[in-house]
Amino acid sequence: MSIFSHATHVRHQTEKRLAQYAQPSVSYFLLIGLASAISTIGLLMNNVSVIIGAMVVAPLITPIFGFSLGVLVLQVDRIVRSFFMLLSGSALAITVSFFLSWVIQQLENEPLGVGTEILTRAEPHYLLFLVALFSGAAGAYAYSKKEIAASIAGIAISVSVIPPLSVTGIGMALLSSDLIYNSLSLFFFNLIGIAFGSVLMFIALGFGKEV
Template sequence: MVRPFAEILHGGPVDVGEVQRVREILIFERQQFAPKLIKFACLLVLAACIATFGLLGDSVAVIIGAMIVAPLMLPIMGLAFSIGIGDRQSMINTLLVSLTGIAMAVTVGFVLTLPIAGVIHPEAIQQIMVRTSPHLLDLMAALATGLAGAFAIARKDVSDTLPGVAIAISLVLPWRMWGFCWR
């Protein structure tokens, strides 16, 4: 008997219990909304602080650390999952959480840099400049990284690779920049 491709990727049958397990990880639903949102907001604010200071300090290592802490991948993957299962309410919830998270991160960065706005010149900071000009290869790397994250969440035995997924996407731009330096 030939196993369906989804079963091979998942490592076993994809039943209602497995869909519910992934749903509980990715979707911000009423039962767990407040605790999940508090955890999300705290980690996001801390990650935005780390990222801001990493960018200002022109430090790739600190920026990578911020990306490992940042929880934005969760609602974005939740949005993809919601679209996949056709759940309109979950699509709206995860989209709103994603957009709110992005707005929070931008606000934290803005507030942290406001006092030093006249002293810092962003165009002189290499890590800022390299992250403001993505290319098609960056999009392709981001898509592959998203698939790796989805694969890791879908399989119980691969979830320990999620930090590696965050590191992979954070290194896309610096490695591209490094390659240009050698040309």
């Protein structure tokens, strides 16, 4: 088997693997909703262990890899489907966080406390972009290798996609434009970093070449 034909075979296997996890489904939206709820509670408690648990549950990182691969091989249907999943999943995460934060605020009858974990997810920084970039490359490589696909959970933890969206919801409940703007900025930093890193890795694996 030539190098190009091997790369094409691996690409097709990766596409199938991504397709299993990149379809709009009840499970996808349920997991994102639960992850957002867990993340929001962890942020309000200022408890990093709870926040990490939310990162493991959330499947939001997968559509980013599907989008990157679709752009690389010019598959419009994959691009549109992945973009829809990413957009709808992000909107759901923010909505759940906002609603939960609002309810908690009403129950406690006082403004929510803003701890260090919330503030950390509202501080865009170029080093965090680099983390997302390398995580995107690692995630793309993991999806291309069936035997190490389980590493995706660790990669999701390292890049932290859900918590910034949860902070956006908390910011909406607090009517804090700074929290909303900065957390969304961090989310887009992560999003662009993951996408760019995964595209570079897919290119390195030869996915853009055809026999």
